[in-house]
Amino acid sequence: MSPRIIPTHFAQQPGWQLSVGPARLQISAQGAQILTYQLVEQAPIIWLSDLAEFHSNSSARGGIPICWPWFGAIERNPQAVQQMTHAQAPFHGLARLQRWQLLSQATTADSACLVLQLDTQATPLTDWPHAARLTLEVILTAEQLNLQLTTDNLGPKQLHLSQALHSYFAVSAIQHVEVTGLENCHYIETLAHWQTRQQTGVLRLDGETDRIYLQPASTLQIVDKLWQRQIQLHSQHSHSAVVWNPGPDKAQQLSQFDPAAWQRMLCIETANIWDDCLSLAPGASHSLDLIIECQPLSVTN
Numbered sequence: 001m002s003p004r005i006i007p008t009h010f011a012q013q014p015g016w017q018l019s020v021g022p023a024r025l026q027i028s029a030q031g032a033q034i035l036t037y038q039l040v041e042q043a044p045i046i047w048l049s050d051l052a053e054f055h056s057n058s059s060a061r062g063g064i065p066i067c068w069p070w071f072g073a074i075e076r077n078p079q080a081v082q083q084m085t086h087a088q089a090p091f092h093g094l095a096r097l098q099r100w101q102l103l104s105q106a107t108t109a110d111s112a113c114l115v116l117q118l119d120t121q122a123t124p125l126t127d128w129p130h131a132a133r134l135t136l137e138v139i140l141t142a143e144q145l146n147l148q149l150t151t152d153n154l155g156p157k158q159l160h161l162s163q164a165l166h167s168y169f170a171v172s173a174i175q176h177v178e179v180t181g182l183e184n185c186h187y188i189e190t191l192a193h194w195q196t197r198q199q200t201g202v203l204r205l206d207g208e209t210d211r212i213y214l215q216p217a218s219t220l221q222i223v224d225k226l227w228q229r230q231i232q233l234h235s236q237h238s239h240s241a242v243v244w245n246p247g248p249d250k251a252q253q254l255s256q257f258d259p260a261a262w263q264r265m266l267c268i269e270t271a272n273i274w275d276d277c278l279s280l281a282p283g284a285s286h287s288l289d290l291i292i293e294c295q296p297l298s299v300t301n
Contacts, residue, residue: 003107003140005114010035011054016105018112021142030056031096032116032136034064037145037292038170043227045145045294047170047265051256059096061256062168062265066136066149068095069128069161071242071273078277080160087127092166094125095134103135114138121154131155144293151287153280160279164242164271165290167233172226174245174263179203181220182243188212188274205266208247212274216241220268228297233268236289240276242269 003020015028015035022040027033037046048062059065070077074089090097100116107113115138121131131154139146153159171177185199190210199213202223220241222231235241244267246254251262270290272278278286 003110003112005105005107005112010060013054013056013099016114018114018138018140020110020112020140023140023142023145025138025140025145027114027116027138028054028060029099029102029116030054031059031098032066032100032118033059033096034138034145034147035060036063039294042294043172043229044170045231045292047168049256049258049261051258053256056099057097059092061254064147064168065092065096065166066134067092067162067164067166067269067271068134068149068151069093069130069132069159069163071162071164071271077162077273078160080279081162081277084130084160085128089127093163094128098125100136110141112140130157130159132159144291147290147292149288150285151278151280152285153282156282158279158281159284160277162271162273162277163288164269164273165288166242166269167267167290167292169222169231169266169268171222171264171266172224174205174266176224176226177205177266178223178225179205179220179243179266179268180223181217182213182241185213185216187214203243205243205245207245208250209243209245211243212271213241213243214274214276215239222266222268223297225297229294230297231292231294233270234291234293235270237286238270238272238276238288238290240271240273242267242271242273244269 018025038044052060103115118134133152
């Protein structure tokens with residue numbers, strides 16, 4: 001079957017379904033949020049909550065929400081990023097709360113490409129009065145998902161921002177998962193008064209985790225021993241990553257979240273945060289690149 005891009009809806013929200021060979025992907029115009037990504041007859045690669053809700057001006061739980069122009073709580077961002085907004089600042093910024101415009105779509109013999117855009121010069125954001133163009137290019141092939149998030153500063157002043165591709169990955173059971181590529185990295189332990197610590201060996205999770213890793217390797221791997229697969233994340237122009245799992249207690253408090261689902265998902269967020277925040281001069285641009293691919297463990301192990 002040839003690559004296809006099919007318009008669809010998620011509740012009342014418009015979106016698209018992409019298919020290339022065994023690869024399937026769903027993306028919503030709301031927040032340019034990838035909702036699902038998997039290979040036919042295999043477990044999902046990107047996790048979407050069974051309780052996900054699709055409303056205007058909100059983000060569904062799971063998928064790959066885009067955090068921009070700040071990440072997390074605004075008060076945990078550098079002062080320069082905080083000063084870009086003076087309003088009540090929602091968690092993880094404004095981009096995920098907006099409906100993006102379809103800029104282009106195309107298929108080739110072996111790929112499907114979709115480009116979505118949020119232009120704050122053409123459609124100003126009340127709570128962030130700056131001129132910028134945010135573009136997400138999605139390229140799906142049979143073997144991998146390629147994402148490029150580009151910010152162009154269209155205004156006359158310096159633009160300060162943080163951002164992340166807040167990727168939720170599906171796992172068999174969190175206790176049987178390892179994350180490689182973070183060995184010896186320093187990280188901010190947000191659950192212990194934001195102390196700076198150093199990772200020893202591969203990362204294994206058994207409860208709530210919320211860490212900002214500094215200068216991680218450009219390739220991270222989620223090694224899933226029960227499903228006998230590894231999800232590889234290849235990033236460029238990112239020097240920070242967030243590893244997050246709510247654990248059993250916080251899972252009880254989350255919206256759109258089955259309390260037991262913490263065992264079946266893991267967030268690794270490709271980011272520009274903390275000391276890695278961006279400062280763009282007028283006319284400057286920055287692209288955050290991420291390639292996701294899933295392979296059997298036997299390929300490299």
